[in-house]
Amino acid sequence: MANKTTADGENALRKLGERLREGATNSRAVSEKSLQTVKDGISEQCRQDRQASRDKSLEPEPSKERDRKPPEIDRDR
Amino acid sequence: MDDLIKLVKTYRVTAGEPERLRLGDQVFRMIERDLRLFVFGLVKPEAAEDVLQESLKDMAMALGTFRGATVQQFWAWCYRIVRHKIGDHRRKQASGRLEDLPHEEFWQLVEASTKTTPLTPADRHDLEYALSLLDKAKPECREYLWQHFVFGMDYAEIAVEEKITYDTARMRIGRCLEEAQSLVA
Numbered sequence: 355m356a357n358k359t360t361a362d363g364e365n366a367l368r369k370l371g372e373r374l375r376e377g378a379t380n381s382r383a384v385s386e387k388s389l390q391t392v393k394d395g396i397s398e399q400c401r402q403d404r405q406a407s408r409d410k411s412l413e414p415e416p417s418k419e420r421d422r423k424p425p426e427i428d429r430d431r
Numbered sequence: 432m433d434d435l436i437k438l439v440k441t442y443r444v445t446a447g448e449p450e451r452l453r454l455g456d457q458v459f460r461m462i463e464r465d466l467r468l469f470v471f472g473l474v475k476p477e478a479a480e481d482v483l484q485e486s487l488k489d490m491a492m493a494l495g496t497f498r499g500a501t502v503q504q505f506w507a508w509c510y511r512i513v514r515h516k517i518g519d520h521r522r523k524q525a526s527g528r529l530e531d532l533p534h535e536e537f538w539q540l541v542e543a544s545t546k547t548t549p550l551t552p553a554d555r556h557d558l559e560y561a562l563s564l565l566d567k568a569k570p571e572c573r574e575y576l577w578q579h580f581v582f583g584m585d586y587a588e589i590a591v592e593e594k595i596t597y598d599t600a601r602m603r604i605g606r607c608l609e610e611a612q613s614l615v616a
Contacts, residue, residue, distance in 0.1 A: 358612055358615075358616065360608055363560075363564055363608050363611070366560045366564070367561045367565075369561065370557075370562065371583065373544045373548075373550075375464070376544035376548060377544035378467070378540055378543075381539070381540065381543030382464055384459070384460050388487055391484045391491070392455055393452055394488065395487065395488040396451050396452055396491045396492070399492040399495065
């Protein structure tokens, strides 16, 4: 292994990455467990988004709150 | 790879759950194997599956918030989430040290790669050399070499993650490679 340059090292490591990814693509099916985890995550996020949207619609609109005038004081009294 | 970023961008502008589930399934079918490999190279096998599943869930929940425009940015975003999960996992462990690389599994993948790309003796020699560099590197260095050279994360991404400058990342990774090479020679 002597007389290896830095470029040799870089090249060997990059080659390893390419080989491992190619091997994984050729030999492995995508895990069903992983796909189920993804499905659960997306559904959970959709639920949270719907809940946030519902909560928002129940809040009083800030602009209406701002525009509401205070009750007038009856100065003649 | 163009398909991947198109799917991610479509997901971003899609609101309905059934459509999001369909798109999400397609996106993760394209990236799961690489992410699995990335995690299994850095976390011991008995914990790696949990780290991977937690990462996938976080990614799935946050996919609609990804704002990048390129596939490189998308991969950087994915690896960032996985790295955070690995960091969380390490903090929970009494020992944060890296385990031995799963050589047998790696060679099985290399063997599988020969279905599409023949392996010359020179290639095999290079792969043996690469594995010996990773074996000999210090834990911190192995992570750098794994991320930068094996998985193609660029210096800028690593610098952001490590909260160091671009030049510091570049120099550290260069030093790590030189050190590992001196130990293998």
